[in-house]
Amino acid sequence: xxxxxxxxxxxxxxxxxxxxxxxxxxxxxxxxxxxxxxxxxxxxxxxxxxxxxxxxxxxxxxxxxxxxxxxxxxxxxxxxxxxxxxxxxxxxxxxxxxxxxxxxxxxxxxxxxxxxxxxxxxxxxxxxxxxxxxxxxxxxxxxxxxxxxxxxxxxxxxxxxxxxxxxxxxxxxxxxxxxxxxxxxxxxxxxxxxxxxxxxxxxxxxxxxxxxxxxxxxxxxxxxxxxxxxxxxxxxxxxxxxxxxxxxxxxxxxxxxxxxxxxxxxxxxxxxxxxxxxxxxxxxxxxxxxxxxxxxxxxxxx
Amino acid sequence: xxxxxxxxxxxxxxxxxxxxxxxxxxxxxxxxxxxxxxxxxxxxxxxxxxxxxxxxxxxxxxxxxxxxxxxxxxxxxxxxxxxxxxxxxxxxxxxxxxxxxxxxxxxxxxxxxxxxxxxxxxxxxxxxxxxxxxxxxxxxxxxxxxxxxxxxxxxxxxxxxxxxxxxxxxxxxxxxxxxxxxxxxxxxxxxxxxxxxxxxxxxxxxxxxxxxxxxxxxxxxxxxxxxxxxxxxxxxxxxxxxxxxxxxxxxxxxxxxxxxxxxxxxxxxxxxxxx
Numbered sequence: 001x002x003x004x005x006x007x008x009x010x011x012x013x014x015x016x017x018x019x020x021x022x023x024x025x026x027x028x029x030x031x032x033x034x035x036x037x038x039x040x041x042x043x044x045x046x047x048x049x050x051x052x053x054x055x056x057x058x059x060x061x062x063x064x065x066x067x068x069x070x071x072x073x074x075x076x077x078x079x080x081x082x083x084x085x086x087x088x089x090x091x092x093x094x095x096x097x098x099x100x101x102x103x104x105x106x107x108x109x110x111x112x113x114x115x116x117x118x119x120x121x122x123x124x125x126x127x128x129x130x131x132x133x134x135x136x137x138x139x140x141x142x143x144x145x146x147x148x149x150x151x152x153x154x155x156x157x158x159x160x161x162x163x164x165x166x167x168x169x170x171x172x173x174x175x176x177x178x179x180x181x182x183x184x185x186x187x188x189x190x191x192x193x194x195x196x197x198x199x200x201x202x203x204x205x206x207x208x209x210x211x212x213x214x215x216x217x218x219x220x221x222x223x224x225x226x227x228x229x230x231x232x233x234x235x236x237x238x239x240x241x242x243x244x245x246x247x248x249x250x251x252x253x254x255x256x257x258x259x260x261x262x263x264x265x266x267x268x269x270x271x272x273x274x275x276x277x278x279x280x281x282x283x284x285x286x287x288x289x290x291x292x293x294x295x296x297x298x299x300x301x302x
Numbered sequence: 303x304x305x306x307x308x309x310x311x312x313x314x315x316x317x318x319x320x321x322x323x324x325x326x327x328x329x330x331x332x333x334x335x336x337x338x339x340x341x342x343x344x345x346x347x348x349x350x351x352x353x354x355x356x357x358x359x360x361x362x363x364x365x366x367x368x369x370x371x372x373x374x375x376x377x378x379x380x381x382x383x384x385x386x387x388x389x390x391x392x393x394x395x396x397x398x399x400x401x402x403x404x405x406x407x408x409x410x411x412x413x414x415x416x417x418x419x420x421x422x423x424x425x426x427x428x429x430x431x432x433x434x435x436x437x438x439x440x441x442x443x444x445x446x447x448x449x450x451x452x453x454x455x456x457x458x459x460x461x462x463x464x465x466x467x468x469x470x471x472x473x474x475x476x477x478x479x480x481x482x483x484x485x486x487x488x489x490x491x492x493x494x495x496x497x498x499x500x501x502x503x504x505x506x507x508x509x510x511x512x513x514x515x516x517x518x519x520x521x522x523x524x525x526x527x528x529x530x531x532x533x534x535x536x537x538x539x540x541x542x543x544x545x546x547x548x549x550x551x552x553x554x555x556x557x558x559x560x561x562x563x564x565x566x567x568x569x570x571x572x573x574x575x576x577x
Binding site: 025028030031032034035038042046050052056100101104117119120121122123124126128129130131133137138141143144148178206208229232235236238239252253257260269270274276277280297300 | 312315322325326329330332333334335336339340343350351352392394396397399400401403404405406407412414415417418419420421424425427428429430431432433434436437449450453456457460461472485514515516517520521531534535538539542546547549550553554557558561
C-alpha cells in the first residue's frame with residue numbers, strides 16, 4: 001500500500017490540469033455500478049425467494065404453527081433425524097478419509113500414487129452428477145459386481161439388497177463428497193511443510209505423535225471448515241436419496257420432492273425446506289463463530 | 303517413503319502405515335471403479351448390465367444417437383447452458399472487479415451472498431425459487447431456468463475472476479494511467495486483457511456446472527425443459543437403462559476436454575499430475 005502511495009505522490013506532480021484519480025481503486029460509485037447487476041441477481045433470485053419461502057411457511061393455515069407443527073409429527077422428526085444423522089456420518093467419513101488422502105497427495109513421492117489419486121478425484125466429477133448415481137446403481141444392484149464379488153469370496157451366499165437402502169444413500173453421498181472434501185484440504189495442506197514431521201521425528205517423537213503435534217494443529221481449522229461445507233451440501237442432497245434410496249427413502253429431500261410433485265402441497269414442502277435451511281444455518285453460524293469468515297470462505301473458494 | 307526414516311518403528315506404527323495404504327487403495331478403487339465399469343459396459347451389446355459382457359459392440363452408442371429423446375435433451379442442455387454461462391460472465395466479471403478493485407462498502411456481505419448459492423442446501427434453495435417462480439409464472443420457461451441456473455453458477459465466476467484479479471499487479475494500471483491512459487482505457491487495455499484467460503475459464507466452468515445441473519431443472523423446468531441431466535434422472539428413476547453407459551462415457555470425454563481447456567486457460571502452474 002505504501003509503495004502505491006509514494007507512486008501516487010510522484011504521479012501527482014506530473015498531473016496536468018485534468019482532474020483524474022491516480023489510483024487503481026475505482027471509486028465507490030463506479031464500484032457500486034459494477035456490482036449492480038450482481039446485487040439485482042442476489043435481491044431477486046436469492047433473497048426474495050428465501051423471504052417468500054419463509055412467508056409461505058409461516059402463512060396460512062396456522063402461521064408459525066406450521067413450523068412448530070412440523071416438529072409435532074413423529075414421522076417428520078424421524079425423517080429429520082435420519083437426514084441430519086446420515087449427513088453427519090457422511091461428513092465425518094468424507095473429511096476423515098479426505099484428510100488422509102489429501103495428506104498423501106501432498107507428501108507422496110511416488111508419481112503413480114499421485115496420478116491415481118488425482119484420477120480418482122477427477123474422473124467421477126467428469127462423469128456428471130446423475131451418471132455417478134447411475135454408475136453406483138449398476139455396481140450395487142442385485143446382479144451387480146459387488147454382489148458377485150461377495151458371493152465369489154464366500155462372504156454372502158445370496159445377493160444382498162444394497163440398492164434402495166440407506167446404506168446406498170450414505171455410500172453415494174460419500175462418493176460425491178469425498179473429492180469435495182479432499183480438494184480444499186489439499187489446498188490448505190500445501191501450505192504445511194512435510195519436513196515439520198521429520199523435524200518432530202528427529203526430536204524423538206513417534207510418527208503418529210509427530211503428525212499429531214505438527215500437522216494436526218495447523219490443519220484442524222481447515223478440516224473443520226471443509227466439514228461445515230460438506231455437511232451443508234449433504235443436507236440438501238435430492239438426487240441421491242431419490243435415486244439410490246428409492247421412493248420411500250426417509251430423507252428430507254425425498255420428503256420435499258414428494259410433497260411437491262406427488263401431493264402438490266407447496267406449504268408442506270416450504271415448511272420442510274425451511275427447517276432444513278435453519279439446520280444448515282445453525283451449523284454455519286457455529287462454524288463462523290469458531291472458525292471465522294476467512295477460513296470458511298477459503299474452504300468454499302477452493 | 304522409507305528414506306529419511308530416523309528411527310525404528312514399533313509394530314503398531316507399521317500397522318498404521320498398512321492401514322493408510324489400504325485406505326488409499328480402497329479410495330482409489332471406490333472412486334474409479336464405477337467410472338471404469340461404466341466405460342467398459344458402454345461397449346457391451348447385451349441388453350442387461352451383466353459384467354463381464356457376453357457380446358461387445360457399439361450398440362449403446364447407436365441406440366443413443368438414434369434416439370430423439372436423448373438428442374433433444376442434449377440440444378436443450380446447450381440452449382440452457384450457453385446463455386447461462388454468458389450471463390454469469392456479464393454479471394460476475396464486473397462484480398468481481400468491484401469486489402477486488404473498488405472502494406465500495408459492504409464487500410464482505412456482497413461476497414458472502416454472491417457465493418451463498420454454492421453452499422445453500424440445494425433442495426431448500428430449489429423450493430425457495432419454486433415458490434417465487436409460481437408467482438412470477440416462470441415455471442417451465444427457458445428464461446426462468448436460465449436465470450436460476452445463472453445464480454447457481456455465479457459463484458464460480460466471481461471466485462475465479464477475483465482470484466485472477468489478485469494475481470494482476472495493481473501497479474500496471476497506474477503505469478498505464480501515468481502514461482496518459484484514462485481509467486477506462488487502463489481497465490480495458492490492461493486489466494481486462496490480462497484477465498481474459500480467467501474470464502474464459504470461469505465462463506467455461508459456469509457452462510460445465512450448468513450442463514450438469516439436475517436439481518433446479520427438475521424443480522423449475524415444469525416437465526417441459528428436459529436437459530440431459532434431467533432426462534437421465536427421469537430414466538434412472540425408472541431403472542437402469544444401459545444406454546446411459548454410453549452417455550456417461552461420452553460426457554467424461556466432453557467434460558474432460560473442457561476441464562483441460564479450463565486448467566490451461568487458468569495456467570497457474572498448478573499441474574496436479576506433474577511433480
